Amino acid sequence: MALLRSFGIGAIVARTALGWVRRDPNAGDLRRTNFHGRTVTLAGGPALALGATAGAASGAATPRLAAAAVTAGAVAGAVGFYDDVVGNRPEEKAFKGFAGHLGALREGRVTSGLVKIAGVGAAGLVASALVGSERRSRFGRGADVLLGAGVIAGTANLLNLLDLRPGRALKAGTILGAPLALGRGGAMTAGTLGAGAALLPADLNEEIMLGDSGANALGALLGVAFTARAGTAGRVAALAVLASLTAASEQISFTKVIQDTPWLRAVDELGRRPPEA
Helix, strand or coil, X not given: CXXXXXXXXXXXXXXXXXXXXXXCCCHHHHEEECCCCCEEECCHHHHHHHHHHHXXXXXXXXXXXXXXHHHHHHHXXXXXXXXXXXXXXXXXXXXXXXXXXXXXXXXXXXXXXHHHHHHHHHHHHHXXXXXXXXXXXXXXXXXXXXXXXXXXXHHHHHXXXXXXXXXXXXXHHHHHHCHHHCCXXXXXXXXXXXXXXXXXXXXXXXXXXXXXXXXHHXXXXXXXXHHHHCCHHXXXXXXXXXXXXXXXXXXXXXXXXXXXXXXXXXXXXXXXXXXXX
């Protein structure tokens, strides 16, 4: 019952938030042109962040885990939304990637992308500290907190890197989250997945896009769920994989890899609106 309840809360809050954001007088500022040249709205981002955070918090086993979910989901969604809006300005578009944002900082300029990176990192650290560690030594607990922070921020970044085609980030989130929704503590992940499931049809139909707000929040919440269930070895392994994928993204295109791999392409295109002739 707990799984279904949190799944439903995530779905209901996400759909309600989407309608609310779309009706806002300033909703026109969220319109963007996607890779097919269609007009979509970034309203899906804050809607997913709100729904996934509410669903995860409602399914958390303890108040500390609920606080960790709220911290990671809300902050990652908020700073991602800030970057979605402010980062679209011409003066911000010149700075791309982590190196670009650091270069801007050396020139005395704080970009929206740097605000997002710092915000997601700080949220990951606080959330990981709330999750805690079962190790007895102060050094061990501190190391686990840092590892967990890296996993949370790294998962947020990975889902953001994948958010380049309709439905891709939500499908990846579902694949990553499905094992976490089983067994102990699964209700927290079920709430996150419920929000994603509620918005997936609109994403596949190219009505909405997640943007940094939705993708970062989704990834951060999955990172919290994993950190809450993993020990030191699990966190080290996950962080190594995330770091490798992030480094690989600087050298290769994930989209090209997906297109060149038949089974990945089939999953990626499943349910997606066909391009107009």
